[in-house]
Amino acid sequence: MKTIDMRYFAFLTDRLKGDVKDVSSAGDVEQLRVKYLGRKGLLSKASQNFKLIEEPDDRRFYGRGFSEFKKFATSVIEELQAKYQDEKRIDKVDLTLPGRRDFSGGLHPLTQVLEEIIDIFRGMGFTVETGPEAETVYYNFDALNTPHWHPARDLTDTFYLDIPGDDKLNWLLRTETSPVQIRVMERKRPPIRIIAPGRTYRKDKPDATHSPVFMQVEGLYVDKGVTFADLKGTVVAFYRALFGPETDSRFRPHFFPFTEPSAEVDVSCLFCRGEGCRVCKGSGWLEMGGSGMVDPNVLEGVGIDPEVYSGWAFGLGIERIAMLKYGIEDIRLFYENDIRFLEQFD
Numbered sequence: 394m395k396t397i398d399m400r401y402f403a404f405l406t407d408r409l410k411g412d413v414k415d416v417s418s419a420g421d422v423e424q425l426r427v428k429y430l431g432r433k434g435l436l437s438k439a440s441q442n443f444k445l446i447e448e449p450d451d452r453r454f455y456g457r458g459f460s461e462f463k464k465f466a467t468s469v470i471e472e473l474q475a476k477y478q479d480e481k482r483i484d485k486v487d488l489t490l491p492g493r494r495d496f497s498g499g500l501h502p503l504t505q506v507l508e509e510i511i512d513i514f515r516g517m518g519f520t521v522e523t524g525p526e527a528e529t530v531y532y533n534f535d536a537l538n539t540p541h542w543h544p545a546r547d548l549t550d551t552f553y554l555d556i557p558g559d560d561k562l563n564w565l566l567r568t569e570t571s572p573v574q575i576r577v578m579e580r581k582r583p584p585i586r587i588i589a590p591g592r593t594y595r596k597d598k599p600d601a602t603h604s605p606v607f608m609q610v611e612g613l614y615v616d617k618g619v620t621f622a623d624l625k626g627t628v629v630a631f632y633r634a635l636f637g638p639e640t641d642s643r644f645r646p647h648f649f650p651f652t653e654p655s656a657e658v659d660v661s662c663l664f665c666r667g668e669g670c671r672v673c674k675g676s677g678w679l680e681m682g683g684s685g686m687v688d689p690n691v692l693e694g695v696g697i698d699p700e701v702y703s704g705w706a707f708g709l710g711i712e713r714i715a716m717l718k719y720g721i722e723d724i725r726l727f728y729e730n731d732i733r734f735l736e737q738f739d
């Protein structure tokens with residue numbers, strides 16, 4: 394009996410020493426206290442063995458082991474309590490700890506790209522104009538010289554608004570930001586030098602490169618003697634500011650109702666610098682958007698004399714630029730509001 398009892402307190406002592414090594418907080422200390430000194434703890438259980446020992450000498454021996462261990466455990470735990478009390482206080486002013494993260498949110502990647510674009514154009518003397526997203530057929534198509542047969546006017550391509558009493562479907566969600574240009578030209582006289590950023594809508598089935606809502610920026614410059622060379626110079630300077638000084642641009646003839654002549658703008662591929670890669674499908678060029686000289690019919694429509702004034706306009710897609718800049722392969726990510734995607738752009 395004697396030897397077993399001695400082993401029991403020696404065993405408890407070793408066990409406590411082992412447990413102490415795992416303590417790293419005030420909470421751990423409290424758990425240790427409960428385990429050894431608590432009402433249902435190991436020491437309390439050991440005290441119940443007294444009555445099972447018949448020999449008075451054995452009982453004394455056991456009693457000595459018991460009180461020695463109790464003393465030892467109490468001092469160890471008190472020491473730990475004191476230590477972690479102190480550390481808790483130090484924690485509050487520990488200058489070596491990393492700073493707490495401020496959950497103030499970040500700007501959406503499209504907003505970041507848009508702000509960068511606005512900055513570049515502001516630097517070239519453009520001001521920002523905005524207009525309504527719900528537009529009339531007049532501003533969205535007629536005033537922009539869009540022929541009546543043009544497919545963009547189709548119910549299958551455009552979100553017309555079902556407004557009671559509007560049987561002719563006069564209202565729609567704008568399909569481009571060009572209506573802003575008409576509104577500005579109606580109320581301002583040249584020189585006009587603006588960009589119009591904003592959301593636009595088309596009935597596109599969402600896939601990796603199409604979204605029914607997307608963002609555009611359009612630029613417009615109207616003054617005396619404005620030429621296609623001015624357009625080229627501005628567009629080239631813009632894409633160099635955005636994508637880097639080695640960026641080349643090229644203009645391919647195209648048709649847009651609003652401009653005549655019209656051209657598609659391509660820039661040299663950012664990834665292969667013209668060598669040909671997967672992103673540019675081997676061509677070395679990336680399509681960026683439309684441009685051209687404002688059609689004289691459009692100027693006449695807003696009361697600006699096309700014999701005196703001329704102008705150019707261009708448009709580009711914000712998502713397209715953000716996708717190229719950040720290497721994003723699916724346009725839908727911009728509109729799903731998945732925080733795991735968005736927080737990468739903080």
Ligand SMILES: [Zn+2]
Nearest residue numbers: 662665670673
């Ligand atoms: Zn390429």
